[in-house]
Amino acid sequence: MMRRRTTLLTSCTALALALGATACGGGPVSAGGGDKTLSGQTVTVAGVWSGSEQKNFQKVLDAFTAKTGAKTQFVSTGDNVSTVVGSKIEGGNAPDVVMVPQVGVLEQFAKKGWLKPLSPTAQATITADYAPVWKKYGSVEGTLYGLYFKAAHKSTVWYSPAALAQAGVKPPKTYDEMLKDGHTVSDSGLAAFAVGGEDGWTLTDWFENIYLSQAGPQKYDALATHRLRWTDASVVRALTTLGKLFKDKQLLAGGQKEALNTDFPTSVEKVFGPKPEAGMVYEGDFVAGVAHDQFGRTIGKDANFFPFPSVDGGTAPVVSGGDAAVVLKDGKNATAGMKLLEYLATPEAAAVWAKAGGFLSANRKLDLASYGDDVTRATAKSLIDAGDSVRFDMSDQAPAAFGGTKGAGEWKLLQDFLRDPSDPKGTAAQLESAAAKAYQN
Incomplete structure (x- = not known):
């Protein structure tokens, strides 16, 4: 699924310095066999991916098959991974491997006793090749269950260079400048932003970037684990800041009503499609995949990004996250599933999808030359360089009932706030009520 999720980086400078860099060092690491020892076996994998993401992941699975002889079967779950996987387990049809898009869901699965701890081989690879923070977010109560195979850089504001040039503005460095420039873009004939409010997770991402920059990482960490109440003044302040954008009809393509009826892919289309309606769309690095694959835009020329700007003098935020591979105890072929996970932990596996596009890896051993364009290469390097300062998307750390369920919790309440x-104070109170209930269960 297209999403989310946290790193503190500084500015375009880090990204610009990354252009032209070609490697993170290290060479391919063999894993998962190579002698066709898994011939005749089938590994079932469940995940949120569909469309081009599913097709590109299938290339990785095909490479695993070529290496080990094991066949694979991918099942798309849609957004509600926990519900779908839970029903499959209850029905005796559990997949072997699940690509979990949220820390909260991984924790939920572990606490229910559904997961196998990662093998010593997988653990050794992750320890050697990934920043410790990725191991932290893949662990529950000290046991490592998840490998973050696909990462996301969630603090990228994508724009049409032609639209900004027409308006005579350059990528902004602060949030206030971004809104001011948005009015200039609007005056030139296009709305400033396309917002995919039909998908509630895009709104949580807006909030999280503002909150991380405005309130700082300590409060962000506390709110993410509900050690800080959502009624805190810092939350009300961030909602107030976000509300300035939401209520400004000049800034939103079609206004609030249309934003609520626009899903994420359509928000990208409104900027990079054949009939542009807006100059900018905020979301993660995966915007590039949609702009290129669906609308034929050349990344770096027809579509580019600037880092989400700093808010009220805070550090410019970078929200990161990813999809973690886990092995289910009840899978019919959990042993072969663990071999797949060992393979996914290697730069060899990551390089397959990196070449296909629409992908970032947190594996420090992946050669950056594997990525197909300078913009993606720079984004990937910034994620690697962030090292242990990475923080995950806040809603991904929450229980799914609050941070990851369509029509409920934070997703719904921020849609109501967009409407x-x-x-802001009332919305904060509603968020606290929903969070308190979800964290108790």
């Missing part, structure tokens, strides 16, 4: 942003 009517006049009462």
